[in-house]
Amino acid sequence: MCGISGSYGFGADTEDIARRMNACLAHRGPDGEGLFLSGSAGLAHRRLAIIDRESGDQPMTTADGRHTIVYNGEVYNYLELRAELEATGRTFATDSDTEVLLQAHAAWGSDSYDRFNGMFAFAIHDAETDTLTIARDHFGIKPLYYWHDETTGRVLFSSEIRALLAAGVFxxxxxxxxxxxxxxxxxxxxxxQTFFAGVKRLMAGQMLVIDADGVRTESFTRLQDELREIASRPGRPYSEQVVDEYRERFMESVRLRLQSEVPVGTSLSGGLDSSAVAAVIAKHLREQPEDGDFAAVGSRQNTFSAVFPNSSNDEERYVDALLADYQGQITAHKIHPDSREFLEDLQDFVRTQEEPIISSGPYAQYAVMREASKHVTVLLDGQGADEMMAGYNPYFYVYLRQLRRQKRFKELASEVVGSRDILRKLARTKYSGRTSVPIEALLNSGFVAAHAGEKVTSVQDDLKERLLQDTFRSSLPSLLRYEDRNTMRFSIEGRVPFVDKELLKFLFSLDESAIIHDGWNKRILRESMFGILPDMISKRRNKIGFTTPESEWFRKNAAALREIFASATFASRPYFESRSVLALFDDYMAHPDKHGTLMFWRLLNVELWMRAFFDQHPASRAGDEDEAPGVGAGDIAAAAGAASQEDPAGTPKSDYDPNPDKQLDLVSEVDGHTWRRFPLQTGLIARGDDLEDLVRGHVERFAAGLPEDALPAGRPWYFVISEKIVAISQGRSWFTWEIAPRRSATVLSRFVSRTPAGIGLGDPTTMELAIREVGLPRVVAASAVGAAGKVIGKRGLFYRVVGSNVRAIDGPTVYSAFPSNVSAKLPPKDPDGVSARLSAAIRAADIPAALRDSFAGTVVMDANDIGRNVLGSDASVPAERLEATFADNPLGQGRQRTPLAILVDLGDPGTVAAR
Known part of the structure; x- marks a missing residue:
């Protein structure tokens, strides 16, 4: 295990760049370093010596001086390949697998890469052609990133992104x-594409060829296509012989990964996969203690487990069951990560991972690796088994859909019965009553709009195709990244016996019943471990794995985390609607059982990642690996900055300018008049606010700075107020997490079409409000009438029956300003009365008499990009004329925060022109 980096096309700067990048990777290779400069290329290497510690230094060059390699990883079949190369007349100067890769490339070119069984990322320079070839293993176990300047053709590559930044080139x-x-x-x-603009990852099984003609990416393997071809054939029937063969293949995969001249241990979470690895080793130590292939393990295997006593996700009892079975063959190390350490380590943990991760779960692995580094240099674990043998519960749905698609109804019925407990668990999760706030409601509306076309899909009804997708794209790559960063942070080599191409080919040659059968996943692994693993592990149904009690830790650290969400830096990001996030987190602090933490983690992770890699200019200190891993909870709170309650919208908009992409004047299609609309920007409106005082103040401000001729003397004008803020001030608006939809609301909402803006009763929260407003019988009756109307071609019958109050219910609209983006609202009470009271306040305002005399009334308007509806008014103008003046919805629903408007009737266009 090592760190590699390099460049191509940088001329005189090549050596300086190589040294900066190499210094940044010291943690990946504390046992040695080296540089190589030739032609257009510069290569750098940091070594963690595992095999041939005495003579395996890199960069390594062939005897003829033509090919030079820097390499990270282990190829487990290198002895077989070496023998084959020696048979062709090639000689070797070292005992390392590095030289085997180098000689294989010299003899067979890139065709040799597909023959390597293991984990690798390497770069080979050909001095004769000045060509640089970099490649990454079949599964992407070892990382490889690159940056390419398409204008100049220059390239940087490295095991970690931080080294690319340290180059100081971009x-x-x-x-x-x-x-x-x-x-x-x-x-x-x-x-x-990585999270860093312009930085790409080489995908699994790819190579990048760089020469004077440019850069090209190619696949050196057909592994994925080969697996599809194998899966398309009739599967080998499941049998005891098949189970025995799988066991032997798995044990051989474990044995291969014990090749080492330094101590080897095992991660042990208590789950089926890591327990299987540990048990296979322990069983062999018991039965064949003198086997030289297991010499690196020692007489007793060191295992490392994260345990969380009294926590809901603690797996210590499973760990203890394995330890009891093999107490003479295992030395156990238990690590107790806690919320305090998590907060202290959080900044280093985020920086270690380099890119955001799915949850805080990998921190448990981080803590385990820190302790393991005191005892071993190589660590095996069970990564990959879930993606290859359907270890996650949603795979059951995929298999059931496949059986239905294939019309295998007898098997379908059997699987439904066998997996009924899992299906019940999934259903309970879906209907748990936990708040489900759409992430868009917490994000900047412009950011959301810019990426609205993004989609992520997954295979839904083909089990093996889904496993392929998750193995090579959707799931395993991220887990392998977590493991690589956590192990290398503490200079440990991680090895994954399940991630073996020959083992996977065998698995895909079998019928699906080897993977899922009678409600049991990982069937062949479970049955192959009978007698090797305790039954409570081989037959366990619940899956936890290396994770953390995230919800408990968030509650304990809530105050410190809130500091981050309330900080000026968080509010300044172009991604977040900070007020919405803070409101939701405050409710989480008050009602933690109503919320999950995964969404909060993603928001937190992005913010801390931004601070680590952009706010603090890490390229200038990227090589500083002596920095203490723990920075302290106090430092996080300090880094959070002062809480900012200022409006993140920026400089206030003038009262006399339109909103972006809107116009002040509109010629009405109803009366032919020109109407001028001045949108007035406000602060946030809250429950209990005095609207009369608010409106009076805004009208006085408008009048005080009114430009000449902006509102011609004597022309009638109206005050327009959005129904949303009236409802909010009246307490008729609730955060979505304050509304607990009953089952009937959830069911009924599915039969209502959501509008493009998300308004209407297509959301359980709004349907719940409708039921509260008019009663369930009326809503059900209206639904029946509406359904009948659709059959005969009549629309709108639902709302005729259910009433206008229900029609005016608004749901959470992601484009709206906080709190409308995370709330649902009933229509305002007594909108005509509200209009009259606001008109009285305006007439009592400190404004010029002429302006007071031309005031014609107040309008409570429900306007959006779909339609307009006057809910209340004390003006004498018919509602249809007023609604037409808002045909283009001139009020800003997002960060503009302009829920008020001055509406002026300028008369017909001829009158306007005459003035």
Whole structure:
């Protein structure tokens, strides 16, 4: 395990760049370093010596001086390949797998890469052609990132992104698309684009060829296509012989990954996968203690487990069951991560991972690796088994859909019965009553609009195809990244026996019943471990794995985390609607059982990632690996900055200017008059606010600075107020998490079409308000009438029956300003009375007499991009004329915060022109 980096095309700067990048990777290779400069290329290497510690230094060059390699990883079949190369007449100067890779490339070119079984990322320079080839293993176990300047053709590559930044060649910037996909879909590590603009990851099984003609990316393997071809054939029937063969193949995969000249241990979470790895090793130590292939393990295997006593996700009892079975063969190390340490380590943990991650779960692994580094240099774990053998509960749905699509109804019925407990669990989660606030409601509306076309899809009815997708794209790549960063942060090599291409080929040659059968996933692994694992592990149904009690820790650290969400830096980001986030987090602090933490984690992770890599200019200190891993909870609170309650919209808009992309004047299609609309910007409106005082103040401000001729003398004008803020001030608006929809509301909302803006009863929260407003029988009756109306071609019958109050209910609209983006509202009470009271306040305001005399009344308007509706008015103008003046919805529903308007009737266009 090592760190590699390099460049191509930088001329005289090559050596300086190589040294800066290499210094940044010291943690990946504390045992040695080296540089190589030739032609257009510069290569750098940091070594963690595992095999041939005496003579395996890098960069390594062939005897003829033509090919030079820097390499990170282990190829487990290197002895077989070496024998084959020696048979062709090649000689070797070392015992390392590095030289085998180098000689294989010299003999067979890039065709050799597909023959390597293991984990690798390497770069090979050909001095004869001045070509640089970099490649990444079949599964992407070892990382490889690159930056390419398409104008100059220059290239940087490295094991970690921080080394690319340390080169000082380009300015670090976030990739907004990657940030959006992470926040919205929890997607990351699933395509070539990283979270850093211009920085790409080489995908699994790819190589990048760089020469004077440019850069090209190619796949060196057909592994994924080969697996599809294998899966398309009739599967080998499941049998005891198949189970025995799988066991032997798995044990061989574990044995291969014990090749080492330094101590080897095992991660042990208590789950099926890591327990299987640990048990296979322990069983062999018991039965064949003198086996030289297991010498690196020692007489007793060191295992490392994160445990959380008294926590809901603690797996210590499973760990203890395995330890009891193999007490003479295992030395156990239990690590107790807690909320205090988590907060102290958080900044280093975020920086270690380099890019945002899906949850705080990998912190448990981080804590385990810190302790393991005191005892071993290589660590095996169970990564990959879930993606290859359907270890997550949603895979049951995929398999059931496949059986239905294939019309295998007998098997379908059997699987439904066998997995009924899991299906019940999934249903309970879906209907848990926990708040489900759409992430868009917490994000900047412009940011959301810019990426509205992004989609993330998954295979829904083909089990093996879904496993392929998750193995190579959607799931395993991120887990491998977590592991690589956590292990290398503490100079440990991580090895993953399940992630073996030959083992996966065998698995895909079997019928799906080897993977899922009678409601049991990982069937072949479970049955192959009978007699090796305790039954309570091999037959356990619940899955936890290396994770943390995130909800408990968030509650304990809530005050410190709130400091971050309330900070000026968080509010300044182009991604977040900070007031909405803070409101939701405050409610979480008050009612933690009503909220999950995954969404909060993503928001928090992006903010801390921005601080780590952009706010503090890390390129200038990227090589400082002596920095203490813990920075302290106090430092996080200090870094959060002062809480900012200022309006993040920026400089206030003038009362006399239109909102962006809108206009002041509109010629009405109803009366032919020109109407001028002045949108007035306000602060946030809250429950209990005095609207009369608010409106009086805004009218006085408008009048005090009114430009000449902006409102011609004597022309009638009206005051317009959005129904939203009337409802909010009356206490008829609730945060979505304050509304607990009953089951009937959830069911009925599914039969209502959502409008493009999200308004209406297509949301359980708004349907719940409708039921509260008019009663369930009336809503059900209206639904029946509406359904009948659709059959005979008549629309709108639902609202005729249910009433105008229900029609005016608004749901959370993600484009709106806080709190409308996270709330649902009933229509305002007595809107005509509100209009009259506001008109009285305006007439009592300190404004010029002429302006007071031309005031013609107040209008409570429900306007959006779909339609307009006057809910209340004390003006004498017919509602249809007033509604027509808002045909283009001139009020700003987002950060403009202009829910008020001065509406002026300028008369017909001829009159306007004459003036």
């Amino acid at each position: 300015e670090a910037a976030p990739d907004d698309r990657a940030v959006y996909r992470y926040l919205k879909f929890r997607a990351h590590d699933d395509d070539e």
